[in-house]
Structures are given as C-alpha cells and as structure tokens.
Amino acid sequence: MIITGLLCGALLGFVMQRGRFCLTGGFRDMYIAKNNRMFYALLIAIAVQSVGVFLLIDLGVFEYSAxxxxxxxxxxxxxxxxxxxxxxxxxxxGTWYRAGEGLIGSWIALAGYMLMSTIMKSGVLASFNQQAQQSAVFPTNSIAETFGINHWIIIIPFVVIVALIVYKQLTKPKVVIPALKPKRTGLAHILFEKRWHPFVTATLIGVIALIAWPLSAATGRVFGLGITTPSANILQYLTTGDKGFINWGVFLVLGIFAGSFIAAKASKEFRFRMPDVKTGINSFIGGNLMGVGASLAGGCSIGNGLVMTAMMTWQGWIGLIFMILGTWTASYFVFVRPRQKAKAAKLKEQVTPA
Structure with a gap:
C-alpha cells in the first residue's frame, strides 16, 4: 500500500524536526567550525541501514542490484x-521538514527544487540529463562486486569503525550546561521539549531508512528513502493530471512535511518566518541548483548520501564526498570570505589615521 509511504515519511519528518537533523549545517560545520558531530551521526544512520538492508536481501525479502x-x-x-x-x-x-516548520525560505527553495527536478527529468533538459548520465559509465556500481568480494567484508569493518568513533565521542569530557526547568513531564518532555542527542536521532533515522525498503518494495518500488524524483513527481502530477506519478515516494515526501508540522506545532516551534529579499533569492537559486545537481547525480543528500552509501556503492560514497566539497566551496564564498573582508576592513579603519 502506498499509504505506508505517508506513515514512513511522517515518522521521518517528526524525528528530523525534533532531532534537528540537518546535513547542510553538519557539512558546513565540518569546514567552518571543525565540528564533525553531525557527519558522525550520518555515519551511524548509514551503518544501521546497511546492516538491516543487507540482512533483508540475504534473507530473500527482496532483490536489489546497484x-x-x-x-x-x-x-x-x-x-x-x-x-x-x-x-x-x-x-x-531538510527543506521539506523546515517547510513544515513554517519557514517561507524553505518553501521558496522547495519550489525551485521541484521545478528544476521536473525540468531535468521530463522537461526541456531531460535529454541533456539522460546524455550526461549515459557518459563515462562504469559498469559496476557496487563496491563489493567491483572487487569480487562479499558485501559483509565491507560492511563489518565499516560498522566497527563507526562504533569506535561513537565510543570516542561519547567518552569525551562533557561540558555541563545548566538545564532549564522543564515545562512538561514524562513522554511529552522527551518528545517535544528535551534536546535530542544527534546520535540517538541518527539511529532512529537509520531504522526508518531500513523500514522504508520493505514498505516501498511491497508497492513495486525497490528502493529506500528518496526525495528528488518524488518531489518532481508531485509537480508532474499537478501539471499533467497523470495519476501514474502518484506513488510511494510521493506519499513519503508529503509525509515528511506532515510529520515535521506535527512535531513543530506540538513543540511550539511552528511559526511563519518570512526571509529578506536576498535570502529569498538565494533560496530559490539554491533550490534550482539542488534540482539540477540531484538529477545529474542520481540522488540527493538522502538518496546518495544516506541510502546509496548504505548499499556500499561508488555512487553513494563518491556523491557524498563531492557533495561535502560543494558545501565547503559555497561556505567559503557565503560565510568565510565576507567575514574575512569585514575583518580586514575593520583593521584598516583602526590603523588609518583620522
């Protein structure tokens, strides 16, 4: 039943909103703040999903070829x-779940993302996208198949490395921050008020990503979480009326929005926030670049960065590396360079005689 996509998406949106699981901020902080915590959280989600999915494949629940x-x-x-x-x-x-919080900038980015994804997949740039994906093709996407080894020979060491990273992070001396007096008690405090640990959030996301596989496969869509194609499918359905575009993935992304909205309202974090003109323009441009990039790469931060990495494919890990490099490049021009210029201008003012 494709309705399970809605339930899976709602759960994902709820967890991401409450856990503030933001890969954009995480990748940016790796460069600017030298903080790798969110990246480590992503590795946890990948490890959890990878172990679970390959167990299901080995048990014959479904078949998958990279x-x-x-x-x-x-x-x-x-x-x-x-x-x-x-x-x-x-x-x-992140754009879907932040739109559910009432962030208008995310609505603008989402519009650009859906529009350009549609153009790349079935619009005037569809032939360009197809030609690009048919060039420089390497026949084997699976890392294990490339080296002729069993997939567990890759998965087990990866899980051990992630476990060691987690242990090292959790045993670091903690900075004690005085906690505010909780306004809620019991489960309500845990769900809607208490700050979720990123590693706990990542584990839950890994489990949800795992559950998505058999639920999606039951509808004939043998894949896990995916955002770009379903986002394009929504616009394709709205403009053509073709019900063939309504599938498990469409319900998934709509569920992310709904789950985030529920979480934001219950935690009193929902409010409409209008961006300034510059931010709005950047959001739309960014959304369009997301649509182009994800279409060319065959996946976004979830499709490639979480799912295809868990499947231990070249596409997933190469995509993740260059995705991070892209965020670092943009972070330099958007955040680092302006600060450097402002600092240099301030120093110049201080040394210039009146």
Whole structure:
C-alpha cells in the first residue's frame, strides 16, 4: 500500500524536526567550525541501514542490484547539489521538514527544487540529463562486486569503525550546561521539549531508512528513502493530471512535511518566518541548483548520501564526498570570505589615521 509511504515519511519528518537533523549545517560545520558531530551521526544512520538492508536481501525479502554508475555525472551533480544546499539553507529532506516548520525560505527553495527536478527529468533538459548520465559509465556500481568480494567484508569493518568513533565521542569530557526547568513531564518532555542527542536521532533515522525498503518494495518500488524524483513527481502530477506519478515516494515526501508540522506545532516551534529579499533569492537559486545537481547525480543528500552509501556503492560514497566539497566551496564564498573582508576592513579603519 502506498499509504505506508505517508506513515514512513511522517515518522521521518517528526524525528528530523525534533532531532534537528540537518546535513547542510553538519557539512558546513565540518569546514567552518571543525565540528564533525553531525557527519558522525550520518555515519551511524548509514551503518544501521546497511546492516538491516543487507540482512533483508540475504534473507530473500527482496532483490536489489546497484547497476552501473556515470562517474562524471555523479561528481558534477553532487558538487552542484552541495553548493545549492548552502544557498537554499537546507538539503532536500531538510527543506521539506523546515517547510513544515513554517519557514517561507524553505518553501521558496522547495519550489525551485521541484521545478528544476521536473525540468531535468521530463522537461526541456531531460535529454541533456539522460546524455550526461549515459557518459563515462562504469559498469559496476557496487563496491563489493567491483572487487569480487562479499558485501559483509565491507560492511563489518565499516560498522566497527563507526562504533569506535561513537565510543570516542561519547567518552569525551562533557561540558555541563545548566538545564532549564522543564515545562512538561514524562513522554511529552522527551518528545517535544528535551534536546535530542544527534546520535540517538541518527539511529532512529537509520531504522526508518531500513523500514522504508520493505514498505516501498511491497508497492513495486525497490528502493529506500528518496526525495528528488518524488518531489518532481508531485509537480508532474499537478501539471499533467497523470495519476501514474502518484506513488510511494510521493506519499513519503508529503509525509515528511506532515510529520515535521506535527512535531513543530506540538513543540511550539511552528511559526511563519518570512526571509529578506536576498535570502529569498538565494533560496530559490539554491533550490534550482539542488534540482539540477540531484538529477545529474542520481540522488540527493538522502538518496546518495544516506541510502546509496548504505548499499556500499561508488555512487553513494563518491556523491557524498563531492557533495561535502560543494558545501565547503559555497561556505567559503557565503560565510568565510565576507567575514574575512569585514575583518580586514575593520583593521584598516583602526590603523588609518583620522
């Protein structure tokens, strides 16, 4: 039943909103603040999903083939997508869940993202997108198949490395921050008031990503979480009326919005926030770049960065690397360079005689 997509998406949107799971901020902080915590959280979600999905595959619940990879298209697309999410203020999933919080800038970014994804997949740029993905094709996308080894030979060491990273992070001396007196008690405090640990949030996201596989496969869509194609499908349905575009993935992304809205309202974090003109323009440009990049790369921060990495594919890990490089490049021009110029101008004023 495709309605399970709505339930899965609502759960994902709820968890992401309450856990403030933002890959855009996480990738940016790796460069600007030298803080890798959110990246480590992503690795946890990947590890949880990878173990679960390959167990299901080995048990014969469903079959999956990673297929081939267009390396150049993935590299360029992921880099462009990384630039786009900095300008948009959120990645594909982050844009959906922040729109559910009432952030108008995310609505603007989402409009650009859906529009350009549609143009790239079935519009005037569809032939360009297809040609790009058919160039420089490497026949084997699976890392394990490339080296002729069992997938567990890759998964088990990866899980061990992630476990060691988590242990090291959790055993670091903690800075004690005085907690505010809770206004709620019991489950309500935990769900809607208490600050969620990013590693707990990541574990829950990994479980949801795992559940998405059999639920989606039951409808004939053998894949996990995905944002770009379903987002384009919504606009394709609205403009053509073709019910063939309504699928499990469409219900998934709509569920993310609904789940985030519920979480934001219950935690009293929902409010409409209008961006200034510059931010609004950047959001729309960023959304368009996200649509172009994700279409070329065959996935976004979730499709490639979470799902295809868990499937231990070249597409996932190469895409993740260049996505991060794209965010760092954009972060330099959007955040670092302006600060450097402002600092230099201030120093010049201080040394210039009146």
């Amino acid at each position: 297929g081939s990879i267009s390396i150049v298209s993935v590299i360029i697309g992921s880099f462009v997508f990384g630039i786009g999410i900095i300008l948009a203020g959120g990645c594909a999933t």
